[in-house]
Amino acid sequence: MPIRHDRFGHPVTTATSATVEAIDRFTLEVLSHGKEAGALLAAAEADPDCGLLQAYAGALYLFLQTAEGMDKAAPYLTRARTVVSTASERERLTVAALDAWGTGEPERALDLxxxxxxxxxxDLLNLKLAQIHQLNRGDRAGMRALAEAALPHGREYSYAWGMLAFALEQAGALDAAEDAGRRAVGMNRDDPWAQHAVAHVLEARRDPDGGLAFLGPLSGTWDRCSSFMYTHNWWHAALFRLDLDDAAAALALFDARVWGVRKTYVQDQVNAVSLLSRLELRGVDVGSRWADVAVHVGPRINDRQNAFLDLHYLYALARAGEDDAAAEMLAGMRAHAVIASPASRVIWSEIAIPAASGLAAHARGRCAEAASALGSVLPRMFLLGGSTAQQTWFEQLYQDSRRQLESAPTLWPGICA
Incomplete structure (x- = not known):
């Protein structure tokens, strides 16, 4: 099989230049969180003998982080395994890594x-894939180490700086993170992940004015982004509005920018759940919005792809008063904890299940139960994944439970039983 080379100089085993061009476009779409990554699927149909291309097509569905996504990825990953044996070592390892993800072995995927x-x-696309897994398992030190090791080899790309900036912020190195993030945006104004990293820094510093001043002029660049990146950067803008006590503006952003772009996508759902809850924690009446979110997270009750995601689904169901669905989901999570892989069993049984009980209790007004359950796991919640900003939500729910036990009136009528 002929060998061609991608934009980074890596060999790709394929007979057609169109395949390499498709891989290059896909790589840039993923690194820039663009919304045209799905164009790769047509290329995968046209060149079934390129294992790397087939594996990347499978990755498109793995990004969904749903049971259906895993099922849709499987044929592409099977094809990739079948045809990759004569490809280069990097291609074979990439196929193996994505196949491990597709068979429910994220720890092995990250190792590869x-x-x-x-x-x-x-290979900045590989670094991006690694960062996804590191974020999902709370491996902040590892994320930083890998990004720092890659930078000297890709420093001409804003994406290398942006991934480094995010990793540094997650590891608590705020000054270095801001420097790297602003450098990336200076190199490429359309790098939303780098923008997002700087937003994280400014939020960690409790500088909402600075956050809005930074994000505002860049928000027009998000229209080309995937729904996750579009809604997530607007989510950060809404958090800055909340920090400025402008709840009305934050609620308006929820309606116009955070919820409604792609309601079936799990990352958009996570953005919506945590923002809606934070609005309520500020005393905002959110009306019937929980019911709408619950309708769209309902199909995820039995997914078990990721404990961090499950906690958001569960809270939305409970907050919407869907008690039977919430109970079914919590029971499913408990059952999964028993059969989870050895690498993740402790995470599920010792952290995710108590956290789920605490979130469900908070949503239904059982504040003593919520405070006890959440307080027991807060120091280890980062192991479930999610960014530092996303993890703050769990701390806020815990603190709210404690406050409401100690004082009255409550934020919501009858929330504390």
């Missing part, structure tokens, strides 16, 4: 992505 990153540090 690390191996690729050390041998081919200019």
């Amino acid at each position: 992505h690390r191996r690729i990153a050390l041998a081919w540090p200019r």
Whole structure:
């Protein structure tokens, strides 16, 4: 099979230049959180013999982080395994990493992505995939180490700086994170992940005015983004509005920018759940919005793809008063904790299940139960994944439960039983 090379100089085993061009476009779409990554599927149909291309097509569905996504990824990953044996080592390892993700072995997937990153540090798409897994398991130190190791080999790309900026912020190195993030945006104004990293820094510093001043002029660049990145950067803008006690503006952003772009996508659902809850914690009457969110998270009751995601689904169901659905989901999570892989069993049984009980209790006004359950796991919640800003929500629910036990009136009528 002929060998061609991608934009980073890596060999791709394919007979057609169109395949490499499609992989290059896909790579840039993923790195820039664009909304045209799905164009790769047509290329995958046209070149079924390129294992790397088939694996990337599978990744498109793995990004959904749903049971249906896993099912849709499977044929592409099966095809990739079948045809990749004569390809280069990097291609074989990439197929193996994505196949591990597709078969429910994210720990093995991350190990393989690390191996690729050390041998081919200019493979920025691989670094992005590794960062997804590191974020999902709270591996902040590992995220920083991998991004720092890659930077000297891809420093001409804003995306390398943006991924480094995010990793540094997650690890608590705020000054270095801001420097890297602003450098990335200076190189490429359309790098939303770098913008997002700087927003994280400004939020960590409790500088909402600075956050809005930074994000505002850049918000027009988000129209080309995937729904996750579009809604997530607007989510950050809404958090800055809340920090300025402008709840009306934050609620308006929820309606116009955060919820409603792609209601079936799990990351958009996570953005919506945490923002709606934070609005309520500020005393905002959100009307019937929980019911709408619950309708769209309902199909996720039995997914078990990610405990961090499950906690958001559960809270939305409970907050909407869907008690039977919430109970079914909590029972399913408990059952999964028993059969989870050895690598994740402790995470599920010792952290996710108590957290789920606490969130469900808070949503239904059982504040003593919520405070006890959440307080027991807060120091380890980061192991469930999510960014530092996203993890703050759990702390806020815990503190709200404690406050409402100690004082009256409550934020919501009858919330504390």
